[in-house]
Amino acid sequence: MKLSTKGRYGVRAMFDLALHQGDGPTPLRSIAERQNISEHYLEQLIANLRKEGLVNSVRGAHGGYLLSKEPAEITIGDIIRVLEGPIAPVDCVSDKVEEDKCENITDCVVRMIWKKMKDSINEVLDEITLEDLRQEAINAKQNGAQHGYMYHI
Amino acid sequence: MKLSTKGRYGVRAMFDLALHQGDGPTPLRSIAERQNISEHYLEQLIANLRKEGLVNSVRGAHGGYLLSKEPAEITIGDIIRVLEGPIAPVDCVSDKVEEDKCENITDCVVRMIWKKMKDSINEVLDEITLEDLRQEAINAKQNGAQHGYMYHI
DNA sequence: CAAATTCCTAGTGCTATGGTATGATTATTC
DNA sequence: GAATAATCATACCATAGCACTAGGAATTTG
Structure with missing residues (x-):
């Protein structure tokens, strides 16, 4: 019952x-450095976030990523x-397709x-927004607070 | 975020x-058959439940397992x-030792x-007892209800 | 003693995780 | 045109956990 990275x-x-919203596009490298995450690995993750429309991307110099909506x-x-x-926690409660596989x-x-x-779980996670975290x-x-890589404002 | 088997x-x-509480010790084989679980695998799991005092065991013929407490x-x-x-969901909230590994x-x-x-999650899981399930x-x-391997009473 | 049953240790094939390595392509700014 | 950055592709790898399987020793009953 652990979340993965x-x-x-x-x-x-x-x-x-x-x-960093409002500063223009944030390059992946900056995020990776501040958050201490492998840049290449993060690239794979953010690609999914983009495909699902949670972030927008801007190519080229001074490019980077932006939230697609308000925090x-x-x-x-x-x-x-x-x-x-x-x-x-188990497939048989995750969606219709999986439910149907369960005979019982x-x-x-x-x-x-x-x-x-x-x-x-979903209730908890759906009531916390990025704006809450920002605040x-x-x-x-x-x-x-001093250290916290979590809030280089 | 899945539970394992x-x-x-x-x-x-x-x-x-x-x-089956009240019928005397239940042999592992019966549980495994009713619940459709590999007997050997279940054996390993129940060993842990025994070590942690959730079940008692009785060896030999007519032996088996019993709940150590009321459902x-x-x-x-x-x-x-x-x-x-x-x-x-992450180690840094699981216990004191793990918490201390997190600098932030x-x-x-x-x-x-x-x-x-x-x-x-813990609130949900700690408020449901085996007696609730039995009821x-x-x-x-x-x-x-007809099928349900879940309740061969 | 034979059968039933728990107890114990080891091994195995598979999959997901969390990356790393390398390079090519496209778009944008200065 | 050079530098910056996203995008795409492909491949590789080490480790760990999962879900078993295999085989046998110890214990108890009848």
């Missing part, structure tokens, strides 16, 4: 973009679902657990 | 024991934590997400 790096990268309109759930697939769907007592689990970072900074 | 098989096996006193969280380790612990904005996620199975049976 895909989801975690993705969230950090998007958070980084949220903090308040992007949830952590949006990001993680793109990078890790459906957020569900209506009778299965145990499935109820996974359903509750899934709903509770927290600003507060932390004001309250004297 | 360890956690899922474990829950099903314990649920099976809950349903109402065993939560799904108890079972999954034994078989999958701490239920946490106090300042890290993103960590708050994983903390909330962890708490919400649901009995209800389902009365309401005409």
Whole structure:
């Protein structure tokens, strides 16, 4: 029951973009350096975020990446679902197709657990936006946070 | 973010024991057959459940396994934590030791997400007991559930 | 003693993860 | 035109965990 680095790096990268939103496109290299993530690996991840429309890209000199929407309109759930697939503890609660593969769907007592689990996780992740993180970072900074690669504002 | 079969098989096996509690020790073979799980594999899982005191074993002919406590006193969280380790999306929120490995612990904005996620999952899993499942199975049976390997009562 | 059953150790094939390496192509700015 | 950057492609690799399988030793009952 662990998230892989895909989801975690993705969230950090998007958070980084949220903090630098307004400065124009942010090159991948800057994100990778600030967040201490392998640039090549991050490239693979952000390609998915672009395909799913969470970020826009600008080519060429002074190019880079931009959030496609306001930080308040992007949830952590949006990001993680793109990078890790459906957020569900077992396949039989993740989507219609997978549900149908389970013969016992209506009778299965145990499935109820996974359903509750899934709903509770998604609820948490869908109520946190990048704007929430940005605000927290600003507060932390004001309250004297020092290190934190998480908020180079 | 998937559970492995360890956690899922474990829950099903314990649920099976809950349903057959009172019949004396349940041999592993019976559980494995009813739940359609590899006997040898299940053996390895139940060994951990025994070491952690969730089940008792009786050797020899007519031996088998028994829940060590009342079904109402065993939560799904108890079972999954034994078989999958701490239920946490990232290590830095799983326990003290892991927390200490993270330099940024106090300042890290993103960590708050994983903390909330962890708490919400654990809350769900710790409020469901084997007795709850047993009751649901009995209800389902009365309401005409037919198939469901989940409740051979 | 034979059968049933738990207990224990080892090995195995597969897949996903988390990268690295290399290079070519396209678009943009100065 | 040079530099900067995204985009695309392909391939490789080491490690770890998963989901078993195999085989046998120890224990208990009848």
